[in-house]
Amino acid sequence: MQLPFPLAEEPDAQTMEKGRLLFAGPTEFVKGVVAMSGLPEADRLEVCFAGRSNVGKSTLINALTGMKALARASNTPGRTQEINYFTAGDDLYLVDLPGYGYANAPLPVVEKWQRLLKQFLQGRQTLRRAFVLIDARHGVKAVDDEIMSLLDSAAVTFQAILTKADKVKEIEREKILDQVRGALAKHPAAYPEIIVTSSEKGWGISTLRSVIATLE
Numbered sequence: 001m002q003l004p005f006p007l008a009e010e011p012d013a014q015t016m017e018k019g020r021l022l023f024a025g026p027t028e029f030v031k032g033v034v035a036m037s038g039l040p041e042a043d044r045l046e047v048c049f050a051g052r053s054n055v056g057k058s059t060l061i062n063a064l065t066g067m068k069a070l071a072r073a074s075n076t077p078g079r080t081q082e083i084n085y086f087t088a089g090d091d092l093y094l095v096d097l098p099g100y101g102y103a104n105a106p107l108p109v110v111e112k113w114q115r116l117l118k119q120f121l122q123g124r125q126t127l128r129r130a131f132v133l134i135d136a137r138h139g140v141k142a143v144d145d146e147i148m149s150l151l152d153s154a155a156v157t158f159q160a161i162l163t164k165a166d167k168v169k170e171i172e173r174e175k176i177l178d179q180v181r182g183a184l185a186k187h188p189a190a191y192p193e194i195i196v197t198s199s200e201k202g203w204g205i206s207t208l209r210s211v212i213a214t215l216e
Contacts, residue, residue: 005160005181008193011210019209025089027065032082036119040085042126046093047212050117050147051133053099056163056199060133061086061096063199064208081113083120092212095127100143117147121154128215129191130158131208136165136196139176140183152189159191160184161208166198 011019033039051057062070070086084096097120098113121127130151134140151158160180165173177194184190195211197204 005184005190005192005194007177008195008204008207008211011207015210015214016206019206019211019213022089022092022213023065023209027067027070027094028087029070030085030087030093032084034082035116036123039083039120039124040093042124044091044093044126045215046095046124046127047215048095048097048120048127048130049133050097050130050158051099051163052135052141052143055099055133055135057096057099057133059199060161060163060197060208061094063197063202063205065094081109083116088212093126100147118150118154121150121156127156129212130156131161131195132158133161133163134180136162136168136173136176139179145183145186148183148187148190152187154189156189157191158187158189159211160194161204162194162196164198164200165196165203166201 010016030040031038049057049061062068065086065088081098083098086094086096088094097117100113100117121130132144132147132151134144148158162173162177162180168176173196177196180194184194195204195208197208199205
């Protein structure tokens with residue numbers, strides 16, 4: 001019997017090459033957006049990355065693109081306060097969403113970010129998939145459930161990515177995966193495969209590239 005929300009399989013050679021080629025060229029920062037009026041023209045497919053502060057989102061984007069300093073990684077929760085747009089080739093935008101779960105940010109700032117996030121998710125027709133990053137050491141927390149519910153209501157398909165998988169032993173990872181599967185089962189917009197990654201070890205990066213490269 002197959003588990004609900006199985007791990008994404010390793011892509012075949014052709015699909016892996018398609019993913020490699022997508023990110024083989026230059027990836028460039030386009031702009032940071034603080035209001036819907038500042039969004040670039042919706043002229044290409046987009047994927048976005050969402051996650052709690054310090055889940056490893058910037059590091060994952062850097063690993064995905066092979067550019068160490070593309071997305072700014074920070075140990076300070078809530079540093080990314082904008083929707084950051086990057087190009088990958090001529091036909092794709094990578095969108096780095098503001099981190100959520102930032103206990104140290106002032107409430108008005110948090111509310112502003114949440115409002116912008118909601119407007120973006122509900123109003124961007126070219127958004128093909130959201131990737132929700134879950135820390136392998138902690139699993140799904142209440143604040144992750146909130147963003148997943150927001151994606152449900154916006155009818156945006158989202159896929160869970162387990163980050164920092166190298167930081168936990170395999171037996172602990174399996175426990176966390178069970179918890180993540182249980183949480184995902186409550187969300188109709190959840191894509192039925194999980195990608196397990198480690199930016200440090202390179203785990204799952206080619207799989208993620210291939211998934212993005214085959215979106216239509």
